[in-house]
Amino acid sequence: MSESYTTHEVAQMAEIHRDTLLRWLREGRIPEPSRDRNGWRSFTLNEAQNIVQYAQSGVQPTLAQSTSLRETAVAYAATPLTNLDGLDWDFADAKTGYLTHSLHPYPAKYIPQIPNALIQELSSVGDTVLDPFCGSGTTLVEALLLKRNAIGVDANPLACMIARAKTARLDEAGMITLHHLAKRVAELSLRYTVGMLPLFPNLDHATTDALRPNFDGIDFWFDAHVIDELSELKALCLDIPNAIARDVALTVLSSIIVAVSRQDSDTRYVRRAKQIKPGETIQRFARALDAAILRVGEFTDLIEPRFRCEIHHANVLDAPLIGAVDLIVCSPPYPNAYSYHLYHRTRMLWLDMDQPAFKQAEIGSHRKYSKKGSGAANVNTFRTELGRILHWLRGLLRPGKYACFVVGDSTLKGETIHNDQVLAEAAAQCNYSVEANLTRRMQDSRKSFNPVIGKVKDEHIVILKNRG
Numbered sequence: 001m002s003e004s005y006t007t008h009e010v011a012q013m014a015e016i017h018r019d020t021l022l023r024w025l026r027e028g029r030i031p032e033p034s035r036d037r038n039g040w041r042s043f044t045l046n047e048a049q050n051i052v053q054y055a056q057s058g059v060q061p062t063l064a065q066s067t068s069l070r071e072t073a074v075a076y077a078a079t080p081l082t083n084l085d086g087l088d089w090d091f092a093d094a095k096t097g098y099l100t101h102s103l104h105p106y107p108a109k110y111i112p113q114i115p116n117a118l119i120q121e122l123s124s125v126g127d128t129v130l131d132p133f134c135g136s137g138t139t140l141v142e143a144l145l146l147k148r149n150a151i152g153v154d155a156n157p158l159a160c161m162i163a164r165a166k167t168a169r170l171d172e173a174g175m176i177t178l179h180h181l182a183k184r185v186a187e188l189s190l191r192y193t194v195g196m197l198p199l200f201p202n203l204d205h206a207t208t209d210a211l212r213p214n215f216d217g218i219d220f221w222f223d224a225h226v227i228d229e230l231s232e233l234k235a236l237c238l239d240i241p242n243a244i245a246r247d248v249a250l251t252v253l254s255s256i257i258v259a260v261s262r263q264d265s266d267t268r269y270v271r272r273a274k275q276i277k278p279g280e281t282i283q284r285f286a287r288a289l290d291a292a293i294l295r296v297g298e299f300t301d302l303i304e305p306r307f308r309c310e311i312h313h314a315n316v317l318d319a320p321l322i323g324a325v326d327l328i329v330c331s332p333p334y335p336n337a338y339s340y341h342l343y344h345r346t347r348m349l350w351l352d353m354d355q356p357a358f359k360q361a362e363i364g365s366h367r368k369y370s371k372k373g374s375g376a377a378n379v380n381t382f383r384t385e386l387g388r389i390l391h392w393l394r395g396l397l398r399p400g401k402y403a404c405f406v407v408g409d410s411t412l413k414g415e416t417i418h419n420d421q422v423l424a425e426a427a428a429q430c431n432y433s434v435e436a437n438l439t440r441r442m443q444d445s446r447k448s449f450n451p452v453i454g455k456v457k458d459e460h461i462v463i464l465k466n467r468g
């Protein structure tokens, strides 16, 4: 018999719903157990037995009734914020790519354990969680898994498509469509020969040619045979009538684009020769599609349809119209950290997305902060933008509820900018109280920020409360 028990196992032992157990923990009726390396709760046998006793007697045990409870009496006084303060936020060695989280790379996406812990502690089942900078949708996936409704906003159309695919619940027809697509691509990769065109004879070839992009620098970034293969795969994906299945297929296509291009990596927009062999693009697509079908299938099985997810493609500075929310969890863009419009450029142009419009809208991009002369953005630009965003968010967030921001520091013209402090100052002027400022050390392997632009070692989780 194992010596530690998961929340699910303890709920089963106590014959209660897992959500009931989570509520009791949140309300401090029973003490918090320790967490494992993935951040999941890990109950000892003694703790599990106390919970079973509590569930059966219906009476909250007094401290004298339980040695374990007496030992951890301090936990009775726990509030969501003290629970969060007690967490080891580094989540060293945690598994981060489960379910749909690994569907598509996304620079600076946060590890799912962060939104998971915040959502569990600061909201309840059925609540609505908003991520106003949803990126690839990490928060949205975790919110749905925890039985919350999810709303995401992002100005990057590629981010919105990835987030839609990662939160997709595919019906049977959608699943069949994707399996059918995988079969066609697998068959093609078996009969593929160098120079073979068309790859999919049944596709309308005029359409395929029309779908071939002709953006500036396409030949600089892609080999000719890669352009052929990507064009036909794109036509095949766009042929899918089911919108959700189409998003998944296009997300898979997007996921391989940087790897088969001459772009150095997801966060380095410089050319590097890669020797992509003819047929390799099709093989990569086939492998990525098989993995995506499995993951989307697993995710669909876990999510109850009554919990909704909506994703808005919008610039937060335009204060998009959204309903009331119970919790905000996000990692906002901040000065000089990233240039998503650049790293995602070829992907967006392949997918006919309006890359120049996103370039204009993007907050914090290196391009805006590294300009020479008086037109360059500076810390005051960010302060003003944050003020507008916090004001908009306060109109959406129910009074007394929390907004959590995960931010690192920036380096601007050699000077370190502590974005957690900039945020706290802007929040104080906007009728939020700063409830916590937690620090986490980023793992070296996950230090995905460009070290030339700004080294980031620590991150802060700033928790604000809407004072109403």
Ligand SMILES: C[S@@+](CC[C@H](N)C(=O)[O-])C[C@H]1O[C@@H](n2cnc3c(N)ncnc32)[C@H](O)[C@@H]1O
Pocket (backbone or CB within 6 Å): 106, 107, 108, 109, 110, 132, 133, 134, 135, 136, 137, 138, 139, 153, 154, 155, 156, 159, 314, 315, 316, 317, 330, 331, 332, 333, 340, 361, 362, 363, 364
């Ligand atoms: C650090 S990333 C968020 C990553 C996300 N937490 C995840 O796990 O994938 C910041 C996001 O802010 C978005 N963004 C930048 N400027 C924006 C704007 N004006 N309006 C809305 N979103 C914006 C970027 O496109 C990017 O996806």
